[in-house]
Amino acid sequence: MAEGKQKNTTGEESVKLFVGQVPKHMTEAQVLAIFEEFALVDEVNIIKDKATLSSRGCCFVICPSREEADKAVDACHNKKTLPGASSPLQVKYADGELExxxxxxxxxxxxxxxxxxxxxxxxxxxxxxxxxxxxxxxxxxxxxxxxxxxxxxxxxxxxxxxxxxxxxxxxxxxxxxxxxxxxxxERLARRAQKAQFQALNKPNVDSQHPSLFGALPMGYVPPYNGYGYQVAFPFLYGEILKFQKHILWVFLFCGK
Known part of the structure; x- marks a missing residue:
């Protein structure tokens, strides 16, 4: 962390800015010196990879007031390209700051x-x-x-x-x-948690293959077999055909 020369003594709320397109070789002190050309800055924090501790090419800049933060945004966003960078700085209020x-x-x-x-x-x-x-x-x-x-x-x-x-x-x-x-x-995070909870607690019902040990799924329609009725369980269809053939045999040979 690099701290500015002049600390916030006005009693105003500090404002956090997110800065992207920062060359990975730059130090916090170097970034601080650049932003102090345009606005008062309390501190700079380079965002680092947790595993390697190397710069991720972005940082947070803390300004002592909203007025100073606006100065930094107006002077640098899409206007200033740092040595070694391929694109100009991207400077905006950090997530949740405006709210x-x-x-x-x-x-x-x-x-x-x-x-x-x-x-x-x-x-x-x-x-x-x-x-x-x-x-x-x-x-x-x-x-x-x-x-x-x-x-x-x-x-x-x-x-x-x-x-x-x-x-x-x-x-x-x-x-x-x-x-x-x-x-x-915070609202998006809460909605995601709610959706995850609903997904985990949703009944696992296969509407195409009803369970033999429970109720049929709502809206399930047994397949039509062409004989004027529907079979609730397809595996019984063969047994019904055998029974029909047996009745026909009895009628033909024993009915007289």
Whole structure:
């Protein structure tokens, strides 16, 4: 890790940038020197292979504020090519950073008939609300939860600590649940886990070959044999033909 000359003393939130197309021979100190030409940088961390500990050709750059991070992106993304690289630098906010900087909270256990003004009145005590949205279904009915964004992280944290599990709104028998809203990466991971769980617990039913020891699969239609009825179990078909021949023989030779 290479640290910048000027550390963050402004109280603002640090911002992590992902930087690609970094030549593998470059050190963290060299990358730091390049970015400090355009913005204030707290530190640089080269991303390394876990097995070989060699550079993977990318790194994280930590800036002391969003303003400084934007300076680095504007100056370097697709504009500056480092010595030994075949393509210009790719500089962007690291995964989840933009969502983290929104200071977004999830609020659950809201009464279904609650209005946005009522939610705003409660949470505005802790800071400036930039956005508030009650989640609604296809019929525009409330799902009993909402998302809201604060101007600063401190305001969101104050609201979370003051309200979560401690405040009940009129018309509700349970306290509100307040937590940091999931990032897109966390939502995708949860969906993948849910899909995996459903796949592992899905009944293994072969609709073409019903089990002799259990119920027939839903929708199973026995094959038609051309004699006006259907055979539920194909292996009985030969026995039925033998029985028909026997009846015919008895009728022909013993029926008179």
């Amino acid at each position: 983290r900087l929104e200071h977004k909270l999830f609020v659950g256990m809201l009464p279904k008939n609650v209005k946005e003004d009522e939610v705003a009145d409660l949470f505005s005590k802790y800071g400036t609300i930039k956005d508030l949205q009650i989640i609604r279904g296809s019929q525009q009915t409330s799902k009993g939860c909402a998302f809201l964004k604060y101007e600063t992280k401190e305001q969101a944290l104050d609201a979370l600590q003051a309200v979560n599990g401690k405040h009940r709104m009129e018309g509700s028998s349970v306290p509100l649940v307040v937590k940091w809203a999931d990032t897109e990466k």
